[in-house]
Amino acid sequence: MATRRTPAGTRYSDIAERLERALRGGVYRPGARLPSVRSLCRTWTASITTVVAAYRLLERRGLVEARAQSGHYALVPGAPEPVVERTRLVPTDVSLGQLALLVMKDSRDPRLAPFGPAMPDPELLPNRELRRILAAVARSGAGLDAYGVPPGLDVLRTAVARRAAAIGCPLRADGIVTTAGGLEALTLALRATCRAGQTVAIESPMYYGLLQSIEALGLRVIEIPGHPRYGISLEVLREALDEHPIAAVVAMPAGSSPLGSRSGEESTRELVELLTARQVPLIEDDVLGDLALDGVRQPPAKAFDRAGLVLWCSSLSKTAAPGLRVGWIAAGRFQAAVEHLQFTNAVGPSPLNQLVAAGLLEGGLYERVLRRTRSVYAARTIDMAEAVLASFPSGTRVTRPSVGFSLWVELPPTADAQTIYAAALRDGIALTPGPLFSAKLRYRHALRLCASRWGDTWRPALQRLGKLVARR
Ligand SMILES: Cc1ncc(COP(=O)(O)O)c(C=O)c1O
Known part of the structure; x- marks a missing residue:
């Protein structure tokens, strides 16, 4: 509903x-x-x-x-921002290979400057409160004696439905399926809406986890350019829909990554109407939407869905508890398919983790965490963006995100992100090379830098990175 x-x-x-x-x-x-x-x-x-x-x-x-x-x-508009060029609208295969896993492993090396995988700052997570909730669940003895059968625990689905209503998207608890994180939700959405060989239109640059799922499912992709502030280009999407049979669209209207855009309500409603008119499902990745840096949480596209064609996917990984691996999907008319696919894959997510997630969402703790972290990330992203412009060669452009804690950095065109990634690692600096965010390995002269832990401690590392970029 x-x-x-x-x-x-x-x-x-x-x-x-x-x-x-x-x-x-x-x-x-x-x-x-x-x-x-x-x-x-x-x-x-x-x-x-x-x-x-x-x-x-x-x-x-x-x-x-x-x-x-x-x-x-x-006033004078700010520095020029990165531009995502459109490419020919031709379906392509995805071949990211092993790079994404290598980059993800960088998060486990505490010696590296933490500009790589987009992880929340562990210091800002509600660790003490989560331990208290975990202890209460352990004392109750619940969560270990049964499988977590789809659609998941009622207590969590009810908590998610309440949270959805609070952000302008009233849903019934029985329209929600709990998942093992946002990526499982997105993958189930792809599997429920598309068959191997079909084409999906995706906002680009796009989170590499989703690209890997697309690759594994044998789907083809058309990349629709995103704008650092306004999100997916509806104009180009319309053209793609006119020219090709599209099985589903993946977009991030309430909060994109790595660009950090938020499309605005009008444009989000237009996106839903465009796809509804053509009966094309919208897979909505809303893992970042709660981290609206000005505190203005945009309702997800699901809020405008009349036809059950929007599959809303979200999780707690970027906001409060990456280690819980708890997420959810409100899949509209695809719910039965999603439940079945989840069951045939690994039965369902851990009930123990679902109970802890429910405890987190209930009782105001989650809102308090968001209030605390949003303002910190707002300050850190702005400050790190300024530091990038001060340390990197002229011609560098950087986003000022509206959501999340990632910066998209466009380097001068001669720079090669993969070479810079390898050299930076040797110098003790983690980052994510731009090509990982494209099916066609575009964005060869772009980097994503994670700003969640930005502060003076990391300034020398960023300055070294700037020099390294200038030498390439
Ligand atoms: C944009 C985006 N969507 C989805 C995900 C996956 O979410 P989760 O970590 O909950 O599986 C991520 C995680 O990096 C992400 O950045």
Whole structure:
């Protein structure tokens, strides 16, 4: 079940996003006066409070200046941001090989500067509270005496349904299947909607775990460019849908990785309507959406789903407990298929872990963790982005993410990310090379840097990385 209701408090971020788009697109030159609050209220049928809140958000982002008695004025737009070029819309195979696993293993080496795998800062996780919940579950004796049969434990599904309602996406608990993390949810979604040899359209750059699943399932891929702030290009997606039979679309409208974009509600609704009209399922990766750095959590695309065609996939891995391996999927009309596929693979996720996850989601702890971590990651991503620009050769571009804790760094075109990855490792620095985020191993001159643990301790390592890039 879904609703069209817009949760109070998110409309202003939508208006801010539209104005930001216009500002960045050069509609208002630096110094130009922006439309008055009253005229925007009329244009967007919004209240004065909403429009004022939108302007405040833009002020905080350094894009707009308020002048007493005079209105709002455009400031100089920030440094140029990375650009994801479109490529020919031809289905291709995926062949990432072993690289993703090698990169993931870097997270286990404490000697490396932690710019590699996108892991939350362990210091910010609610470890003490989780241990308390785990101890209570252990005392109760529950969770060890039975299999976790699909669709999963009611107590967790109810907690997830409550959380979904709180972010503008009312769902029934019986429409949710618990999984062993976000990747299992995404893989089940692919298996339920596509058959080997079919083509999926994916937002690009894309999380390499999903690309590996696509590779293992023998699917083909068309990459649709993402924008560092507005997400998947609907224009290019429409073209791909016109030109090719597409079995499913994978996108991250409420929070993308590695770009850190958030598409905005209007564009997300448009995405759902576009796919519903063509009866194409949308696999929504929403593992990052809760880490909206300005605290404005965008409802997932599932909130706009009338037809049961959106498969909403999320987890607790980036926010609160990577080691639990607990996630979920709300698969709409594909639920029965998802349950069956999960069962035939490994029966179902561990009940013990599901009980701990339920304890985390209940009682306000999860919200408190989000409040604490979002503001820390907001400061760290901005500071690390500035440090990248200061240490890397000129021509480098870097994202200012709206969600998550990753930076996408576009290096000058002569740089080769794979060579830089190998050299950086020898120098004690972990990072993720750009080609891992593309089926066609594009993004040869891009890197993803994880900013979750950024601080002065790591500044010398980043400066060394900048020098290393300059030498290549
Ligand atoms: C964008 C994105 N989606 C999905 C996942 C997988 O989530 P999980 O770790 O819960 O399996 C990740 C993990 O890195 C991710 O970055």
